[in-house]
Amino acid sequence: MTMHRLRLPRVSRISSRLILFLALSVVLTALAISMVTAILGSRDARARVEGQLTSVVALKRQEIAAWINNLHLNLEIILSETGIEGDLRLLTSPGAPTDLKEAAYSRVRAQFFWAAFRTNLFDEVFFMDREGVVLAATAPGREGQRLGLNDYFLHGSIGEYIEQPSYSLSLGQMTVVASAPVADQEGQVGVVAGLTDLSSLNQIMIERAGLGETGETYLVGSNHRLLTYLRRPGYSIPETYVRTAGADAAVDRKMSGAATYANYSGVTVIGVYHWIPELQVALIAEQEEAEALRSTRMVLYITGGVAAVAVALAILAGVALTHRIVRPLADLGATAELISAGRLDAEAPTVRDDEIGALAGAFNRMTTRLRSLVEGLERHAGHLRALNEAAQRISSSLDLEALLPHVAEGLVRTFEYDAVHMLLLTEQDRGQLHSCTHAEIRCSGAVSVDLAHPQVGLSPALLLVARTGEEVLTSRRADDSAGSAAYLDIAVPVRTRGELVGVLELVAGETHLLDDLDLYTARTLADQLAIAVENSRLYQHAHELAAAEERQRLARDLHDAVSQTLFSVGLIAEVLPRLYERDPEQGKARLEELRQLTRGALAEMRTLLLELRPSALAESRLPDLLKQLAEAVTGRARIPVEVLVRGDVDDLPAAVTGVLYRIAQEALNNVAKHSAASRAVVQLEHDSRAVTLVIADDGRGFDPGAGGTGRLG
Structure with a gap:
């Protein structure tokens, strides 16, 4: 049996061996550098993006916690109002007089409306008795509903509680309900709750600082339903459900971490996910892998181009060096060693006026251009860093x-x-x-x-x-x-x-x-x-x-x-x-x-x-303004209102005029709405010591000794 060995063609000429050796050296070096650069660059880019996304998630987690605290704080403010707990106890008392319950109901609703519309946190505020029946609410349609089986009632009877986001068919949007127990010295009274939409959470998620061009953050509910808006169009709420590796880990296993996976649209992303137990939602931050690895790919492209140029230069150098390779090559080798050690100012001797001298000159010019290139690249990198810092500052x-x-x-x-x-x-x-x-x-x-x-x-x-x-x-x-x-x-x-x-x-x-x-x-x-x-x-x-x-x-x-x-x-x-x-x-x-x-x-x-025209208020005389309010109430409520002015009131400061006007306006509105009076008097007196405004009527009045709501109107 005859065996044949594979033999490579033998290169006998020194010039060919030199050219082949130089070319292989450059190619292998470029391949090694490219592989190491690709591995390390990709790893570093992923770690950097994961770090950035983790920081973004931590920041948004803090903002969500602050939002939750604000909801509970506003419920506490409602319950801290003087007399509110007594009014709520009165609403739950079946034997209380009807007129007292109606007055308590009006005060409670007024406080609820203030909390709902003045703080801009709640869309609805309502109170449930110990059986879960709604007795007072900013939305009249909710009163009388039995909500005793809802989590926000069951948990809210024990302590502060916030329900996980859910879709409201009546409101047509995602909502959250925060609740807190109401108790006085006699014991449990009921539960107060506030309903709000997710616009604040959407605003938190929309902020794109630190997310790059393709990054985004969003929330996913415990049933994988999308809760906040996405960067890409075509994914509406509540029809969209997110089932990705990050969402599954956070929602199904209640985990927090980072991974590379396909996002909701099938694009490969680097994602950081975090489970928020207070809301029972997952906070997810993602950035497309293509953007994260863009710099690494650019380095690979540049390395490949440099390698190709280096191979061409190596072949040319090998041809030139074959003529005289003893002493000239030794000199060039010594110079090359200095340059490889970082001495970019080293130059090869050019004492000979032949091919070797020309090669030495070319080598020296290449070194000069390399120095210029390095300096230019360093300067260019400095410009890019400065522009990036300026852009970040400008965008924020x-x-x-x-x-x-x-x-x-x-x-x-x-x-x-x-x-x-x-x-x-x-x-x-x-x-x-x-x-x-x-x-x-x-x-x-x-x-x-x-x-x-x-x-x-x-x-x-x-x-x-x-x-x-x-x-x-x-x-x-x-x-x-x-x-x-x-x-x-x-x-x-x-x-x-x-x-x-x-x-x-x-x-x-x-x-x-x-x-x-x-x-x-x-x-x-x-x-x-x-x-x-x-x-x-x-x-x-x-x-x-x-x-x-x-x-x-x-x-x-x-x-x-x-x-x-x-x-x-x-x-x-x-x-x-x-x-x-x-x-x-x-x-x-x-x-x-x-x-x-x-x-x-x-x-x-x-x-x-x-x-x-608020400026007209400061320009008008206070007596004219009071007469105008009196005529408006007389025309609207059929209550004659007499205006009496004593003293010089034309020199009052504009701020005092505005305050007295608002007090009279609110008082006359109350007379028209609640007093059942047949006549009213507005008396304004001004002397050297003080200015006095009195609004009186012959209506049914009120008990000064009864507990007030703490309001000025």
Whole structure:
């Protein structure tokens, strides 16, 4: 039997062996570096992302705990109100007089409405007796319901309890109920509970700080139902159920940890999950694996490209070195050893004017370019870090007064610029200038500048950009050896939606001039500053819009009252001619009623104008305002109100006038609603010592010795 051995072709020429050896060395080294880089980079990237997500989960866990504490705290505030426990005990007493129970019911509901709508935490507040029957609630439809089998009643009878989120078919949204026991000296009274939606939890989950471009956080219920909104569209609540490795571990096994798995949409993510026992929900933070490993892949691509270039250079070097490889190669080898040890300033001797000398020269040029490349990469990395820090600061702050000096100081410290100036335009030919200099790493406060009459110290470049909106590069000159550009001053515009809102200026330091990388930094930072200015404007606009909506709501409420009065006027006016022909006396009475209604409607309209224009309240005389309130009550409730003024009240401070007006307004509303009076008197007295406001009526009154609710109205 004949056996054949596999033989590789033998390379006999030294040049071929040298070329093959160099090529294999570079390829194997590049492969080894690529594998190590891939393994270590991937591991480091995963650990870094898991750490970031863990920090985000911990922060959001604290915010959720604070939200839960606020719910319990507001229930405690309700029960801490003076007399509330006695009123609740009275509601549960079957033998209590009806009028006392009705008064207690009114006070309890008033307190519940205050807790529900003034604190903006609860959508509903209700009280259940010891059998679970709802006796008082902000939602009338809930009163009388038997809720004794619900967990929030059973656990709330023992201590503070919050029910896990559930979907309310009547409200069409996810809700949470917090409950607490009510007890007095006689023992258990019942349970008070508050119902709220998950808008606050949604707001906590929407915050994307530390999550990158593809990261998100969301909550999953104990039945795997999605509780908060997702970043991707098409996943609605309550139809969406999340069954991923992270959700299963947190919900089914009540575990907390981190893993890599396919998320709800099938995309591979790095996720951190945490079980929250208080709410019986899972908090999940995820970031796509592609984004987490992006930097590692870029390093692999760069390594592969460098390896390919190195192989080509090795082959060329082998061909050149075959001519003379004894002493010239030894010299080059010694130089190469110095460079591999980190001596990038080492140079090969070029005493010979032949191929070896040319090779030595090329080797030296390559070393020079390598030094430049390393320095450029380090500087570029510094620019990217500074831009990233500035972007994080800009995305997390809406206060431009604090943001701009911080960013300017960071640029001066990182790149040793001589100065950084940021001009924020506030109006035509005016702005706020923030400056930071390298002399003492000191940033001055904002300085108001008049661009039409510029002060001494404003650079011409900054003024030119502010006037023309075009970037200005000062003292640009070409570098013949490197073909790069150098600047003494870079000024770029800051634009948002095509509008010039500011100028960013970088001034060269003493150690180096500015180059294209600094120009790129200035342009990128200007774009980020434009986003910050736009975010600040949107934030301000949102506040103004909320105020406008509140005024419109108030106008609608008051307009409804005026409409009812005018409707009554129309009915009386329609029947008045026929009534007057049939019974003149009754016609006169109806005519007087018509007069009162119209005067009351006019007073209501004036009150509407005061509410819509608060400045008019400070400009009006207090006696006129009191007469206007009296006419409104007379027209609306048919109660004659007499206004008596004694003393000079025209010099009262605006704040005192506003307080007295609100007191009279609330008191007269109570007279109209609750007193059943036939007449009322408003008396205002002012002397050198004090101002006194008295509102009296001949109605049924109340017992001053009875326990109050602690309210002022």
